[in-house]
Amino acid sequence: MKLVRYFALFLLSLFTATIAIASPELKVLLIDGQNNHNFRGTTPPMKKTLEESGLFTVDVLTSPAGGKDMSQFKPNFAAYNVVVLNYNGADWPAETRDAFEKYVSGGGGLVVVHAADNSFPNWKAYNEMIAVGGWGGRNEKSGPYLYWKDGQIVRDTSPGPGGTHGPQHAFQLIVREANHPITKGLPEKFMHSPDELYALLRGPAKNVTLLATAYNDPKFGGNGRHEPMLMAIDFGKGRVFHTAIGHDAPQCKSVAFIVTLQRGTEWAATGKVTQALPKDFPSADQPSVR
Numbered sequence: 404m405k406l407v408r409y410f411a412l413f414l415l416s417l418f419t420a421t422i423a424i425a426s427p428e429l430k431v432l433l434i435d436g437q438n439n440h441n442f443r444g445t446t447p448p449m450k451k452t453l454e455e456s457g458l459f460t461v462d463v464l465t466s467p468a469g470g471k472d473m474s475q476f477k478p479n480f481a482a483y484n485v486v487v488l489n490y491n492g493a494d495w496p497a498e499t500r501d502a503f504e505k506y507v508s509g510g511g512g513l514v515v516v517h518a519a520d521n522s523f524p525n526w527k528a529y530n531e532m533i534a535v536g537g538w539g540g541r542n543e544k545s546g547p548y549l550y551w552k553d554g555q556i557v558r559d560t561s562p563g564p565g566g567t568h569g570p571q572h573a574f575q576l577i578v579r580e581a582n583h584p585i586t587k588g589l590p591e592k593f594m595h596s597p598d599e600l601y602a603l604l605r606g607p608a609k610n611v612t613l614l615a616t617a618y619n620d621p622k623f624g625g626n627g628r629h630e631p632m633l634m635a636i637d638f639g640k641g642r643v644f645h646t647a648i649g650h651d652a653p654q655c656k657s658v659a660f661i662v663t664l665q666r667g668t669e670w671a672a673t674g675k676v677t678q679a680l681p682k683d684f685p686s687a688d689q690p691s692v693r
Contacts, residue, residue: 429672431459432483436466437492440518444652446489456665485512485672488519504528508639512671517649532638533645535606537566546606551579551616551629558608565605569624571597573690576615576632576659583635584676585666586614592687596657601647602630610637633663644671658683658691
């Protein structure tokens with residue numbers, strides 16, 4: 404009888420250990436609730452994408468509708484390994500801004516998705532976190548334009564507004580830093596599904612690694628520059644992954660978006676990437692969709 408009981412306890416402990424090993428260890432706080440884009444359409448697939456990697460558990464925090472009363476918006480950032488912002492809305496309370504700055508500079512991870520780089524144009528630390536952003540009255544006082552030309556990053560101090568895009572179209576991403584954990588192992592060129600190609604982003608542009616760019620084709624109203632699409636930024640001890648792609652629900656099905664979001668979030672949380680490249684990753688001339 405004792406032998407049976409001991410064996411049962413052994414099986415239970417083995418089962419518990421297996422669950423513990425298999426359970427995701429990285430906690431994600433995904434913030435939405437206000438956006439000039441369709442956060443109700445993009446948050447669910449982003450949450451699914453992250454959890455399907457097997458690395459993350461995701462909590463969604465939706466801010467007060469319309470930003471009417473942000474006074475009690477006080478997320479517990481410290482409870483998470485990484486914060487994902489699908490947010491472009493009202494300013495956060497000073498107490499929340501201070502807590503967020505301390506969280507990221509102290510080693511917390513941050514992922515900024517598409518229109519989240521339109522947020523908080525007057526918040527100095529946030530603009531340093533994202534390196535560059537658009538709209539919201541950004542101009543030459545916000546910092547230089549950032550783009551790629553002749554094999555190197557350009558910081559262009561020309562006057563002018565920050566932020567524009569042409570009609571949605573498929574475009575090719577070109578890896579500019581192949582040795583970074585996020586892009587290591589990715590092909591040099593890969594296609595993304597039709598999306599807004601953000602251009603004329605500008606800001607402090609400090610401590611930024613330009614991971615991948617896209618050509619802003621004049622036939623789509625572009626300026627002929629190679630604009631930043633994927634960036635990694637150091638902010639104190641914290642790591643920030645900034646992706647300018649991911650406009651709406653259809654774009655969240657693009658494998659280029661899925662894989663770079665998964666890899667960028669892991670890097671922001673841990674400083675490394677353990678994920679293998681999936682077989683359905685897009686080619687240099689053909690997008691891939693799930």
